[in-house]
Amino acid sequence: MTDQRIALVTGANRGIGKEVARQLARDHGLTVLVGSRDLGKGHSAAQEIGHGAEALQLDVSDQASVTAAFTNIEAVHGRLDILVNNAGVDYDTDQRAYAVDLDRVQRAFATNLFGPWATTIAAGPLLEKGQHARIVNVSSGAGALTGISGGTSGYGISKTALNALTIKTAAELKPRGIVVNSVCPGWVATDMGGGGRPVTEGAKGVVWAAVLPDDGPTGGFFRDARAIDW
Numbered sequence: 381m382t383d384q385r386i387a388l389v390t391g392a393n394r395g396i397g398k399e400v401a402r403q404l405a406r407d408h409g410l411t412v413l414v415g416s417r418d419l420g421k422g423h424s425a426a427q428e429i430g431h432g433a434e435a436l437q438l439d440v441s442d443q444a445s446v447t448a449a450f451t452n453i454e455a456v457h458g459r460l461d462i463l464v465n466n467a468g469v470d471y472d473t474d475q476r477a478y479a480v481d482l483d484r485v486q487r488a489f490a491t492n493l494f495g496p497w498a499t500t501i502a503a504g505p506l507l508e509k510g511q512h513a514r515i516v517n518v519s520s521g522a523g524a525l526t527g528i529s530g531g532t533s534g535y536g537i538s539k540t541a542l543n544a545l546t547i548k549t550a551a552e553l554k555p556r557g558i559v560v561n562s563v564c565p566g567w568v569a570t571d572m573g574g575g576g577r578p579v580t581e582g583a584k585g586v587v588w589a590a591v592l593p594d595d596g597p598t599g600g601f602f603r604d605a606r607a608i609d610w
């Protein structure tokens with residue numbers, strides 16, 4: 381299968397992001413930009429993925445890095461079709477909201493919320509030039525308000541806020557034909573997950589949202605291609 385579209389996956393040097401990049405390149409024939417804050421690790425991942433994947437230095441918590449990365453995409457490709465905001469940090473099962481290290485929470489927010497927000501802003505003009513433009517925010521059931529309870533406070537609340545960003549950007553970008561959704565990959569065996577299902581399974585639902593047809597849903601929260609409660 382071939383597809384001329386260009387996709388950027390953030391945090392794609394390992395874990396779910398690398399597998400999403402692999403599936404988009406191998407199974408859908410997309411040109412995939414492997415976002416990595418360490419360019420060397422990005423090159424290694426891109427080489428392993430093959431199928432024309434290219435490394436791109438991108439630390440989503442660093443505005444200068446975000447600006448440079450999207451300037452580079454514009455210069456080389458002139459547009460972007462798919463943005464997968466996958467980079468995420470600090471599944472803080474050890475933290476309680478009433479006794480949290482707020483500096484640590486702010487660092488988590490810098491990557492988990494303000495990172496995707498910054499890349500969305502930077503990507504906007506390029507996505508408007510793109511074809512069947514999509515944004516996927518890789519979220520988590522830990523951010524769902526339905527059934528919310530204590531614990532995993534910084535991470536959970538950062539993902540709740542990311543889901544709100546999904547709803548707002550989806551509503552604002554709908555008239556421009558840009559589809560935006562949140563996806564929970566489930567519990568996945570990565571460095572962050574520390575156990576769970578294979579990364580190939582976790583990545584599938586993210587890829588599904590990245591290649592949705594034009595009449596696909598926007599402004600939703602999904603796991604395994606099925607809507608879940610916010």
Ligand code: NAP
Nearest residue numbers: 391395396439440441466467468520567568570571572573
């Ligand atoms: P992971 O194995 O820990 O990988 C995280 C990736 O994000 C790495 O490539 C890391 O790069 C990158 N990253 C971290 N901070 C970054 C930054 N500031 N800028 C750019 N890249 C950055 O985690 P994962 O399990 O693959 O998680 C991927 C996404 O799925 C996250 O958003 C996570 O919250 C979500 N999720 C995971 C699970 C699960 O069970 N694994 C469940 C629900 C949701 P470095 O190598 O440079 O650190």
